[in-house]
Amino acid sequence: MDFQAKTEEKATKMELGATLLRRFYREMLRIREFEEEVSNLLEGKEVQGPVHLCIGQEAVAVGVCAALEKDDYIFGAHRSHGHYLAKGGDMRALMAELFGKETGCSGGRGGSMHLVAPEVGLLGTVPIVAATIPLAAGVALASQLRGDSRVTVSFFGDGATEEGVFHETMNFAASRKLPVIFACENNYYASHLFLLERRTKDNIAVAAEAYGMPGSRIDGNDVVETYLAARAAVARARRGEGPTLIEFITFRWRGHVGPSWDTDVGVTRKVDLAAWMKKDPIARLRSEILARDSSMDIASTDVEVRAEVQEAIRHARESRCPPTEKLTDYLFKNDGAEVLPNAGN
Ligand SMILES: Cc1ncc(C[n+]2csc(CCOP(=O)(O)OP(=O)(O)O)c2C)c(N)n1
Ligand SMILES: [Mg+2]
Numbered sequence: 001m002d003f004q005a006k007t008e009e010k011a012t013k014m015e016l017g018a019t020l021l022r023r024f025y026r027e028m029l030r031i032r033e034f035e036e037e038v039s040n041l042l043e044g045k046e047v048q049g050p051v052h053l054c055i056g057q058e059a060v061a062v063g064v065c066a067a068l069e070k071d072d073y074i075f076g077a078h079r080s081h082g083h084y085l086a087k088g089g090d091m092r093a094l095m096a097e098l099f100g101k102e103t104g105c106s107g108g109r110g111g112s113m114h115l116v117a118p119e120v121g122l123l124g125t126v127p128i129v130a131a132t133i134p135l136a137a138g139v140a141l142a143s144q145l146r147g148d149s150r151v152t153v154s155f156f157g158d159g160a161t162e163e164g165v166f167h168e169t170m171n172f173a174a175s176r177k178l179p180v181i182f183a184c185e186n187n188y189y190a191s192h193l194f195l196l197e198r199r200t201k202d203n204i205a206v207a208a209e210a211y212g213m214p215g216s217r218i219d220g221n222d223v224v225e226t227y228l229a230a231r232a233a234v235a236r237a238r239r240g241e242g243p244t245l246i247e248f249i250t251f252r253w254r255g256h257v258g259p260s261w262d263t264d265v266g267v268t269r270k271v272d273l274a275a276w277m278k279k280d281p282i283a284r285l286r287s288e289i290l291a292r293d294s295s296m297d298i299a300s301t302d303v304e305v306r307a308e309v310q311e312a313i314r315h316a317r318e319s320r321c322p323p324t325e326k327l328t329d330y331l332f333k334n335d336g337a338e339v340l341p342n343a344g345n
Contacts, residue, residue, distance in 0.1 A: 056253035059281035063226025075132035076125035089117035095312035101319035130163035140180035159190025177242035220248030251276035
């Protein structure tokens, strides 16, 4: 990037108002506090089942979703609490889902890895690695055929780029100029394997070039950067110019699954984790906000967010489990069960 471009980018950054930065802060903190509490609930076995935490990666979900309208669509994968919350999904319904309660966003039948919030454009999260990438392209194709100008984002990990369907979808989306954004969260690990143990080069974004679409590599722990990159990709998609691949460089603090830290998984992770924790996206933004205006009241946001999470836990605890005879309701289409309350639109 030349000096001129750098200066212009800085100018754009400074144009972002304090209100937007506060919104980013609040949204990232909601994800962080929610997941910290989920971690405690997992330790206490009040929440059970596989849960993949995205602590440390909050800036990607928040920056990208802030560049979208409510009507736009997203798809996630197995690590998608952040995507759900950032797109505007109801926190109480998410917590209830993790508790397996009827008031959960998937009626308590899906758990952490099968989330839906169609009322805010989250069409689904699926733990089969890369499974939602073609679904996102399919929805983008539908938008293109309808001419409704909606954009679809597919969130997936670095591991998903090693699946064939990622490449097939990139090719199809580029050749049809589909309004879809491929948002790769490169946290350098797929389960317990470091990226360079799985591929010869650390160059995911380069794939875009092969398929004839723009590709960029962004600091995924800088929410302003993630927002600006997504905003440009959204504008391009809405202009009918087609897809973009954005590789967000980030790191998950917790282990692959559950509340542990996975520091025994290779020497690399142990060393890297400490370095990445210093790049905490939330602490960084907090300092940036206070550097702009030291009188800004951030503590009240912290208090409100914590209260919201506690209220979500209370709601989940007080909700009912699905009755035994209804456990398979909603699992199959046309099985006679009524449609989930929030899944009809
Ligand atoms: C097709 C398929 N293969 C393997 C798995 C087992 N699996 C679950 S998550 C995961 C790692 C995914 O890594 P990445 O895409 O980088 O996402 P991250 O966990 O880092 O967020 C694997 C291999 C799976 N769920 N689906
Ligand atoms: Mg990964």
